[in-house]
Amino acid sequence: MxxxxxxxxxxxxxxxxxxxxxxxxxxxxxxxxxxxxxxxxxxxxxxxxxxxxxxxxxxxxxxxxxxxxxxxxxxxxxxxxxxxxxxxxxxAEFARTQWMINHDLADVKATQFIEVLMSYPLKERRAHCNLLFGLDLHKVNAAPAPVSPAGKIGNKNGKTTKPRVTDLGSFELFSQFFERMKTAVLADEFPTLQVLTGIDNLSKAPHNLKQGIRTWFKAIAGDLPPNNKRVEAGNAVLFCAPIREHIQQVEAIGLENYYQGLSKAIAEAGDGFITDFSYTYSEE
Known part of the structure; x- marks a missing residue:
């Protein structure tokens, strides 16, 4: 095993x-x-x-x-x-899933969970809370540091298969994506790629649509849409909690204003990887 x-x-x-x-x-x-x-x-x-x-x-x-x-x-x-x-x-993904299971925190009440975190020394408490809740709330996103610039094992042709930054060039599509994400997050449901695209069978979804939505979600949430492993581990409430704050900040900026700035940032990112991409709105 x-x-x-x-x-x-x-x-x-x-x-x-x-x-x-x-x-x-x-x-x-x-x-x-x-x-x-x-x-x-x-x-x-x-x-x-x-x-x-x-x-x-x-x-x-x-x-x-x-x-x-x-x-x-x-x-x-x-x-x-x-x-x-x-x-x-x-x-961050491990903290919100398997780490909580290992420490018998996956099914405890919120008050008990907070008590456990508060028992940690201040430095450790801050580190854990930052990973669990994404507490960089002064930014529209809290992008984790990339773990490695290399591609995954098994790629024999020398070209990486990591998802690239993509913009669909459509405010209408962005609005639809944002509304799906907001609906799921406010209901404490995992905003999976199926939910964000509105397509249950992702094999039938256009490649650029999936890449564009991954890019938009990463910009707002500071993380990629949850995969099957994360969903199976549960803890949708913990995953959604910090994203609510980011959604509120985007709405305060104005959806169209935010998208215009995001599109510019995506263009400047060129052919970069989505995992490395981050965006913070600023008025010019």
């Missing part, structure tokens, strides 16, 4: 020490945890001695907030990479 471990500096580790690490690895379940400094140091030192470690078979490690990765196959042979694998998720 596969075990995934992340070194996310802003999140409380679910696997703080080597003893816990080995307990998780020896379990028969598919697991995903944040690891503490002791574990990071242990794994890195173990790799200096030997690149094949039977105890780590079927384990995957993401170090330094996603700067580089190590995967162990079924025999414990390791493979290093700086390319972003498909199993990697951002610290």
């Amino acid at each position: 596969t075990h995934i471990f992340y070194e996310f500096s802003s999140l409380k580790p679910g696997v703080p020490d080597v003893e816990t690490l080995m307990e998780v690895i020896n379990s028969s379940e598919l697991t995903s945890f944040v690891i503490g400094p002791e574990v990071v140091d242990f794994v890195k030192k173990a790799l200096i001695v030997n690149t094949t470690i039977i105890s780590f078979k079927n384990c995957r490690f993401a170090f330094d907030d996603g700067a580089h990765f190590i995967e162990f196959d079924s025999k414990g042979k390791s493979k290093r990479s700086n390319e972003v694998p498909d199993w990697f998720v951002s610290p």
Whole structure:
């Protein structure tokens, strides 16, 4: 069974020490945890001695907030990479999904959840709240730092498949997208790409429509539309909470004014990646 471990500096580790690490690895379940400094140091030192470690078979490690990765196959042979694998998720996405499950916070009442966060030291509390709620509310968006400029593993032709920044050049389409997003968020429902496009079967949706909507959503929410993993993990309330604030700010600016500025920013971004794109409205 596969075990995934992340070194996310802003999140409380679910696997703080080597003893816990080995307990998780020896379990028969598919697991995903944040690891503490002791574990990071242990794994890195173990790799200096030997690149094949039977105890780590079927384990995957993401170090330094996603700067580089190590995967162990079924025999414990390791493979290093700086390319972003498909199993990697951002610290913010992990915080809102699996991290809450690991710490038994996914189904607690809001008051109890807040009590837990308030028990953390101030610096840790701020870091966790920033990831969980996207608290950069002085901006229209709060774009997470890109984890790597590289494409995903398995791309054999040397060209990245990461989504590119796209503008559909239509205020009418933008208005429709914004209304769908607002309706879903205010109802505490995940604003998935199906919801945002209004097309249930995404295979039939035009490629540029999906890219354009991803770009618009990233500009407003500071994140990509939730994928199936995030939806299956639940916590739509937590995901939607910070987006409400961003929606209010866009409406205060004026939808048409915001879109005009956004279109200009998209044009200036050229052929950039959506994951790296961010936009903050400013009056000229």
